[in-house]
Amino acid sequence: MLEYNIYQNPLIERYTSEEMLYTFSPDNKFKNWRKLWVALAETEKELGLKISDEQINELKAHQKDINYEVAKKREQETRHDVMSHVYAYGIQCPKAKPIIHLGATSAFVGDNTDIIVYREALQLIQKKLINLMDKLGAFAKAYKDLPTLGYTHYQPAQITTVGKRASLWLYELYMDYEKLTFILNQMKFRGVKGTTGTQASFLALFDNDSEKVKTLDRKLSKRLGFEENFPLTGQTYSRKQDFDLLYVLSSIAQSMHKMTNDIRLLQHLKEIEEPFEKNQIGSSAMAYKRNPMRSERISSLSKFVMSALQNLSFVSATQWFERTLDDSANRRITIPETFMATDAILDIGINIASGLVVNDKVIEENLKKELPFMATENIMMEAVKKGKDRQELHERIRQHSLTAGHNVKKLGMENNLLQLIAEDSYFGLTKEELLQIVDPYKYTGRSGEQVEDFINDNLVPILQKHQEMLGAEVHLKV
Numbered sequence: 001m002l003e004y005n006i007y008q009n010p011l012i013e014r015y016t017s018e019e020m021l022y023t024f025s026p027d028n029k030f031k032n033w034r035k036l037w038v039a040l041a042e043t044e045k046e047l048g049l050k051i052s053d054e055q056i057n058e059l060k061a062h063q064k065d066i067n068y069e070v071a072k073k074r075e076q077e078t079r080h081d082v083m084s085h086v087y088a089y090g091i092q093c094p095k096a097k098p099i100i101h102l103g104a105t106s107a108f109v110g111d112n113t114d115i116i117v118y119r120e121a122l123q124l125i126q127k128k129l130i131n132l133m134d135k136l137g138a139f140a141k142a143y144k145d146l147p148t149l150g151y152t153h154y155q156p157a158q159i160t161t162v163g164k165r166a167s168l169w170l171y172e173l174y175m176d177y178e179k180l181t182f183i184l185n186q187m188k189f190r191g192v193k194g195t196t197g198t199q200a201s202f203l204a205l206f207d208n209d210s211e212k213v214k215t216l217d218r219k220l221s222k223r224l225g226f227e228e229n230f231p232l233t234g235q236t237y238s239r240k241q242d243f244d245l246l247y248v249l250s251s252i253a254q255s256m257h258k259m260t261n262d263i264r265l266l267q268h269l270k271e272i273e274e275p276f277e278k279n280q281i282g283s284s285a286m287a288y289k290r291n292p293m294r295s296e297r298i299s300s301l302s303k304f305v306m307s308a309l310q311n312l313s314f315v316s317a318t319q320w321f322e323r324t325l326d327d328s329a330n331r332r333i334t335i336p337e338t339f340m341a342t343d344a345i346l347d348i349g350i351n352i353a354s355g356l357v358v359n360d361k362v363i364e365e366n367l368k369k370e371l372p373f374m375a376t377e378n379i380m381m382e383a384v385k386k387g388k389d390r391q392e393l394h395e396r397i398r399q400h401s402l403t404a405g406h407n408v409k410k411l412g413m414e415n416n417l418l419q420l421i422a423e424d425s426y427f428g429l430t431k432e433e434l435l436q437i438v439d440p441y442k443y444t445g446r447s448g449e450q451v452e453d454f455i456n457d458n459l460v461p462i463l464q465k466h467q468e469m470l471g472a473e474v475h476l477k478v
Contacts, residue, residue: 011337014478015301015344023121024336027066032113033085034063036224037100040192043220044102047212049205055096062092082106103201104192107235107323111190114331115237116224118245121339122184128346129180129252130462131472133173135353137459140166144451147440148271148363149370156370159440162272162358164447167454169262172255174458180248189226190237191217196322197233234322242335243312249342253305256345260295260302263352267292270362275355294348294476301341308338347474367440369408372417373401375438382437383427396424 012021022028038059045051071088075081082101090097101108144163149156192213194201199213206212221229230237266272267290274294311334315327380393404417418438422431429437463470 009337011340011344015297015347016340017343017347017474020121020124020340020343023117023124024339028117028120029113030066030068030071030085031064032116033082033109034059034066034089036109036112037086037089038063039220039223040102040104040108041096041099043216043223044099044205046219047206047216049099049102051099051102052095055093055099058093058096059089059100062089065092067092080106082109085109103194103205105195105201105235107190108192111236112224114335115187115189115226115241118242118335118339119184119187121343122180122187122245122248125249125252125339125342125346126177126180126184127466127469127472128343128350128474129173129177130466130469132346132349132353133170133177133459134463134470135350136166136170136173137455137463139163139353139356140170140451141455143358144448145441145444146358146360146363147367147444149366154265156374158374159367159371159443161444161447161451162363163451164444165262167451169255169259170459171454172258173252174462176248176252176255177462179251183244183248186228186244187226188237188241189221189224189229190233191221191229193217193230193233193235196235234319236319236323236327239312239316239319239327239331242331243309243316246309246312246335246338249338250306250309252342253302253345256298256349257302257306259349260292260298260352263295263356264292264299267295269366271359271366273357273359274352275357294352298345298348298352301345305338305341305345308334348476350472350474351476364440369415371438371440371443372404372415374443376401376417378437378442379421379427379429379434382433383429386428388426388428392426396426397421400424 038056041051041056041059045056066085067088070091071081071084074087075084078084078087083106086101089100093100140163142163143166144161146162147159148162148165150158150160150165192202193199199217202213202216203210206216217229221227263272263274267274273290274292276290311330315330315334318324319327376397380390380397383393384390400417400420403420404415407413408415418431418434421427422429422434
């Protein structure tokens with residue numbers, strides 16, 4: 001139940017999905033601790049330590065029914081979370097009690113569990129990123145040929161298409177997918193390294209048999225689903241791996257910030273709008289407003305995610321020798337919350353991409369205002385074909401353009417450049433001929449083909465590879 005007299009984290013209360021919240025939950029963490037203790041005991045037994053099947057079975061029997069109250073009470077006495085949970089597990093498993101956490105240090109469960117949880121979180125981010133790319137790809141393909149005014153410096157430039165612009169957003173997300181996939185495949189497990197990374201405790205357990213210690217490290221990592229582990233660590237694994245994870249999240253946030261800023265600008269132009277629900281209120285005072293609140297929320301959360309990357313660079317850079325504990329509180333806050341914010345960004349992004357509204361008539365009207373200026377070169381070439389002098393045409397078009405620009409900016413008239421040219425007998429072009437020349441579909445270049453090529457060559461293989469991930473439903477809390 002929500003308590004109104006204490007601070008509520010907005011990521012939990014308003015933004016993050018239940019799936020991501022569970023990934024970083026205490027229950028998931030402590031169940032992974034026990035999974036690690038079971039895996040350690042099993043692997044040690046396989047390599048010859050005196051651990052019985054009865055002890056292993058006892059550990060497995062209580063692997064998921066954690067006696068939290070016992071652990072909590074013990075931690076109040078010892079001020080040590082890992083040893084409190086070792087104690088609580090031992091209460092449930094009296095026969096296995098002597099071999100729980102055998103040879104390990106706190107970082108064995110702490111760091112390895114972090115890596116397991118971060119991988120789960122990154123896999124969830126991957127799933128949502130793929131679903132967003134699927135929705136955005138469908139939108140880009142549907143509007144691949146619809147001409148729209150292109151901008152450079154937010155000034156009218158040349159014609160592009162609605163789908164081509166969306167494909168620019170999509171391509172940046174594709175780049176993020178490539179980064180994410182690389183980092184996900186490169187994630188390494190800490191494994192069993194001992195107190196300062198020397199594996200001395202395990203070497204003692206196995207009577208100085210280095211090969212068994214190396215095998216223990218390798219087999220346990222594979223048991224937990226990791227093909228590679230860190231060949232070298234101090235007490236903790238290198239925090240550069242954490243930085244790499246947040247680098248991917250920052251990259252996604254950058255892409256989403258750019259995309260939703262474009263959508264906000266387009267909504268101001270009334271060309272494209274994000275979804276707006278029947279009973280949604282845009283403003284408490286201005287009832288007519290349709291604010292792009294989803295895009296604004298992504299922009300806001302993206303700034304938070306991007307800023308977290310610097311935080312983790314400091315953590316990585318300031319670890320002393322084999323370890324210091326000044327990373328702990330920072331990582332407990334920064335990494336989960338950055339994942340949670342990215343999760344929310346992608347959920348909102350999927351919602352937006354699933355319901356973008358294209359106002360094609362507004363797009364057409366905005367094109368009409370600028371297209372005559374952009375078509376002057378083509379108009380001049382058509383007149384040259386009729387035997388006219390290019391230099392004379394150029395000067396006449398310059399003068400007519402100045403007149404039309406003055407009419408638009410100073411008099412509030414519509415762009416009448418085509419009318420001025422049609423009335424200039426030197427050009428020898430009728431209004432109908434001019435309208436054919438300024439057909440916007442003639443100025444989009446390879447936009448439609450580019451969209452088709454990118455979707456077929458780059459997006460479709462990803463969607464086919466991850467078909468089981470498609471169809472994810474998102475539910476925005478607010």
